Amino acid sequence: MCHRRKQDYSCNTYLGIQLGTQRCRAVILDAQMKVTFEAKINYDVDLPEFKTSGGVLTDAKPGESLANPVMWVKALDMLLNCLSGQGADLHSVVAIGGAGQQHGCVFWSDIGLRRLCNLNPILRLHEQLNAAAFELTRTPIWMDGSARTQAFEMEQELGGPVELAAITGSRAYARFTGPQIRKVYQQCPEHYERTPRISLVSSFLSSLLVGGVASIEFCDGSGMNLLDINRRKWSEKCLEACAPGLGRRLMQPIASTRLQGRVADYYVKRWNFRPDCMVLPAIGIAHSRYVGMLLEKDVLVLSLDISDTMLVHLGEECHKLDEGHVLCHPTIPNEYLALLCFRNGSDARQDLCDELVDGDWERFNAMLDSTPMGNGGNVALHFIERELIPQAKGTLRWESRLNARSQEALLGIEEFDHPETEARALIEGQMMHHRAIAQDLGFQFGPKTMIVMAGADSNNRSILQIVADVFNAPVYEKLGPGPCLLGCAYRARYAFYEHREASCSCRRCRRSRPTKQSFGEFFRQLPRDLRLVAQPQPGCEAIYAPLIVRCMNMCQLLAASTSIHDSRIVMET
Numbered sequence: 001m002c003h004r005r006k007q008d009y010s011c012n013t014y015l016g017i018q019l020g021t022q023r024c025r026a027v028i029l030d031a032q033m034k035v036t037f038e039a040k041i042n043y044d045v046d047l048p049e050f051k052t053s054g055g056v057l058t059d060a061k062p063g064e065s066l067a068n069p070v071m072w073v074k075a076l077d078m079l080l081n082c083l084s085g086q087g088a089d090l091h092s093v094v095a096i097g098g099a100g101q102q103h104g105c106v107f108w109s110d111i112g113l114r115r116l117c118n119l120n121p122i123l124r125l126h127e128q129l130n131a132a133a134f135e136l137t138r139t140p141i142w143m144d145g146s147a148r149t150q151a152f153e154m155e156q157e158l159g160g161p162v163e164l165a166a167i168t169g170s171r172a173y174a175r176f177t178g179p180q181i182r183k184v185y186q187q188c189p190e191h192y193e194r195t196p197r198i199s200l201v202s203s204f205l206s207s208l209l210v211g212g213v214a215s216i217e218f219c220d221g222s223g224m225n226l227l228d229i230n231r232r233k234w235s236e237k238c239l240e241a242c243a244p245g246l247g248r249r250l251m252q253p254i255a256s257t258r259l260q261g262r263v264a265d266y267y268v269k270r271w272n273f274r275p276d277c278m279v280l281p282a283i284g285i286a287h288s289r290y291v292g293m294l295l296e297k298d299v300l301v302l303s304l305d306i307s308d309t310m311l312v313h314l315g316e317e318c319h320k321l322d323e324g325h326v327l328c329h330p331t332i333p334n335e336y337l338a339l340l341c342f343r344n345g346s347d348a349r350q351d352l353c354d355e356l357v358d359g360d361w362e363r364f365n366a367m368l369d370s371t372p373m374g375n376g377g378n379v380a381l382h383f384i385e386r387e388l389i390p391q392a393k394g395t396l397r398w399e400s401r402l403n404a405r406s407q408e409a410l411l412g413i414e415e416f417d418h419p420e421t422e423a424r425a426l427i428e429g430q431m432m433h434h435r436a437i438a439q440d441l442g443f444q445f446g447p448k449t450m451i452v453m454a455g456a457d458s459n460n461r462s463i464l465q466i467v468a469d470v471f472n473a474p475v476y477e478k479l480g481p482g483p484c485l486l487g488c489a490y491r492a493r494y495a496f497y498e499h500r501e502a503s504c505s506c507r508r509c510r511r512s513r514p515t516k517q518s519f520g521e522f523f524r525q526l527p528r529d530l531r532l533v534a535q536p537q538p539g540c541e542a543i544y545a546p547l548i549v550r551c552m553n554m555c556q557l558l559a560a561s562t563s564i565h566d567s568r569i570v571m572e573t
Helices: 069-085 110-116 148-158 161-168 177-187 189-194 201-210 236-242 265-271 285-292 346-357 361-370 373-377 419-441 461-471 483-501 507-512 540-572
Strands: 013-019 023-029 035-042 093-100 105-107 198-200 299-303 308-315 325-328 336-342 379-387 392-398 450-454 475-478 530-534
Touching: 013 069, 013 201, 013 483, 023 069, 023 483, 035 069, 069 201, 069 265, 093 201, 093 285, 093 483, 105 177, 105 201, 148 161, 148 177, 148 236, 161 236, 177 189, 177 236, 198 201, 285 336, 285 483, 308 419, 336 419, 346 361, 346 379, 346 419, 361 419, 361 461, 373 419, 373 540, 379 419, 379 540, 392 540, 419 461, 419 540, 450 461, 450 530, 461 475, 461 530, 461 540
Parallel strands: 013 093, 299 450, 450 475
Antiparallel strands: 013 023, 023 035, 105 198, 299 308, 308 336, 325 336, 379 392, 475 530
16 A cells, blocks of 8 residues: 555745855755755855955966855855854755756865765764865865966867767867866876866766765756766766866766755754755756746746846757857757857947946936837847857948848948937847847747846846846746746755655556646646836837848948958968
């Protein structure tokens, strides 16, 4: 007879932990998915002995961004103490989901692995996993761009950026884990040789929780230039192009829906966790944020920040992008996401605001509000930094009367007649560019399309209205706790359903159990806590459809001009 159905799950709680760049955070949700406890540890403030600024060591060389993994260990110890001190019943936690900053890596030592597997509950976590536990206590994080040479070398070994992107979903990037590991191998060969295991920051968090080296999850592994995202296995070619013996230093990658294991006995004895508390593979923070928004296939996530980014659902087709990243989907097996990055984001917006109104955003927004949709046909592109999609640099302005096929189109005009026109042309140009790239990628805009905003500039209502009009879709903002933490806890809740509630194999349960629900189906009734902040105005599609075509023509001209300029430099050198 099955006794599982008599169990009361109403007292269960679910823990989400985020090991971020600047802080370590946690949230506990009850059975109704309501927040009961929150905690955070700010590295700069709460761990001053590590001498960081924004979570980054202050004595790094130019171009380097490094952190000490011992700092992350101590932050986790303090975080759990904080939750316990608030009165959280950690024995009620039945599953833990985690997220870590992408691309960073941790180099374990032999001593560290032995200590990790034999944690003593009498001692604090960082008293055991101290500097001796790691071959490197100055390890690269996602902001580190110092491995450009190694990224180029990996591309050349694989036959070029297109070939590498076909395997891993991305061309080689200096901040990706593969090039960073290669740099350590080249510059610190003795440390690399002594390293038995290498973790991502995400799998490092999972390792701490299970008391053993954890596997790297498919989605976060997609940002390493090492994972074959089609076969979901390490690419032998990429491993060989990176560093010798790398395969034996990496645990085999696993799906985010798998269980990493049970929480280590250390946490049971020290903080009264239950022995059967499940630990999921931690994923990347950007991916967890997407999960936490409980998004469907018709939703596009647009982040307006230093670099603007878009997260787009691709389905089962693994598109090949010249730039941007194709990632394994964190909750839907055998499907993919695209992460697109645009360099010319808030800096370009701030530069023009400074130029036009001395940095007064109230006046700048008033300019946006006083000009009509479509800006009278005046369009501008400001690629101050070399843009990624397409590869282009420069500024181009077209007034409404300018013929796209004329000789004047190559240079455009020097400036518009009115500053209000300049202001709207910048914002509309950016958003039309972003929408066109999403369309080219295959995202289907329709009546169900929603835009969910994130990033530092996502609270600018004047800009959000332009987003709604250009994309012809309602624009929302996420309320409540950070969606990344919610994504961690939601994954923990679904894991408990999948591996406990829906897994009983007795005859009675098999007969009465409904069809197993997917992640999206399981949380369908849960409010997404999205607030509408902008609606598209009537007639916007008719106005912007031809302007978007015009905008892409301008992109092509700037890309061609940039290519010619690059060719001349090569010839001269």
